[in-house]
Amino acid sequence: SQQGEEDPQALSIQEGENATMNCSYKTSINNLQWYRQNSGRGLVHLILIRSNEREKHSGRLRVTLDTSKKSSSLLITASRAADTASYFCATPHGGSGGSNYKLTFGKGTLLTVNP
Amino acid sequence: DTEVTQTPKHLVMGMTNKKSLKCEQHMGHRAMYWYKQKAKKPPELMFVYSYEKLSINESVPSRFSPECPNSSLLNLHLHALQPEDSALYLCASSQLGGRDTIYFGEGSWLTVV
Numbered sequence: 001s002q003q004g005e006e007d008p009q010a011l012s013i014q015e016g017e018n019a020t021m022n023c024s025y026k027t028s029i030n031n032l033q034w035y036r037q038n039s040g041r042g043l044v045h046l047i048l049i050r051s052n053e054r055e056k057h058s059g060r061l062r063v064t065l066d067t068s069k070k071s072s073s074l075l076i077t078a079s080r081a082a083d084t085a086s087y088f089c090a091t092p093h094g095g096s097g098g099s100n101y102k103l104t105f106g107k108g109t110l111l112t113v114n115p
Numbered sequence: 116d117t118e119v120t121q122t123p124k125h126l127v128m129g130m131t132n133k134k135s136l137k138c139e140q141h142m143g144h145r146a147m148y149w150y151k152q153k154a155k156k157p158p159e160l161m162f163v164y165s166y167e168k169l170s171i172n173e174s175v176p177s178r179f180s181p182e183c184p185n186s187s188l189l190n191l192h193l194h195a196l197q198p199e200d201s202a203l204y205l206c207a208s209s210q211l212g213g214r215d216t217i218y219f220g221e222g223s224w225l226t227v228v
Contacts, residue, residue, distance in 0.1 A: 030213065031213070033217065040224070043205065044219075045217070045218060045219070090217075092212065092213020092214065101163045101170060102213065103160065103213055105159075
């Protein structure tokens with residue numbers, strides 16, 4: 001089963017609005033990573049937040065992590081048409097010696113930003 | 116430079132063909148990965164190489180054969196594939212396994228006819 005689950009599965013907003021995506025996971029984690037994927041393209045790493053961090057910022061992106069609720073959120077402020085993409089959360093786990101090689105992705109949120 | 120380069124970008128092959136996907140990184144990362152992604156689905160892990168040794172094989176059929184010739188290169192050899200193997204194949208790398216940022220390439224689109 002998926003380690004991470006995003007909510008909502010699809011989100012449509014107007015340019016300039018904020019977009020919030022949520023991610024829930026099931027087991028304890030070392031970190032949680034957010035990725036963006038434009039249609040038919042590779043994955044672009046956005047932010048890595050570690051289990052001892054509660055909030056992290058990068059430009060117009062803000063990520064929060066609540067380990068007690070096993071959830072994370074990604075906020076994109078002042079959205080642009082170019083932000084249209086699928087957004088995935090991913091959690092590393094498994095592997096020998098705590099290597100956490102297995103990065104398991106949630107189902108993703110498809111964000112559409114209308115001009 | 117946080118770049119993982121994959122070639123070719125597109126590949127069409129018949130079910131009896133033998134082809135290879137290639138991946139290269141020059142970030143000094145010691146872990147490299149192959150993921151498979153079907154349309155409208157999240158990526159799924161196939162293989163992990165750590166220090167040039169196969170560390171994880173997620174029960175992938177033997178018609179997919181990974182190879183790590185050196186610390187910068189990762190290949191995926193394809194033979195006798197099925198149409199359902201058509202997908203986006205993503206290569207990735209990281210320094211410290213999943214404890215560090217995992218960087219992905221642009222992917223290779225594979226169509227099996």
